[in-house]
Amino acid sequence: AYDKFIDLSIDPNGVTEDEHVRFLVMWLNKFLFCNASHKITKDYTELAIALAAGRKLALAPLVLSHLYRVLAEFLNRKFLNTDGPFWPLHLWLQA
Numbered sequence: 001a002y003d004k005f006i007d008l009s010i011d012p013n014g015v016t017e018d019e020h021v022r023f024l025v026m027w028l029n030k031f032l033f034c035n036a037s038h039k040i041t042k043d044y045t046e047l048a049i050a051l052a053a054g055r056k057l058a059l060a061p062l063v064l065s066h067l068y069r070v071l072a073e074f075l076n077r078k079f080l081n082t083d084g085p086f087w088p089l090h091l092w093l094q095a
Helices: 002-009 017-032 042-052 059-076 087-094
Strands: none
Touching: 017 042
């Protein structure tokens, strides 16, 4: 799904604002929030638009709340596989 999304998002005329937003949506889904379905969701579109516009945002509360939700799902599923970003937890444990 990521490769298809990239192929559909490339603009042959150069990087446009829309292409930048699409890249940020893909990056947020794949790397920051680690969507396990490997599909692009519209959940982070508004965040991508704000980032593309250069607005200053506090991402730490968003990432930590997402981590908290993922850990709760992980415990509720009795440690079966789940999606989400475990990298903030790894960084915190290393620190």
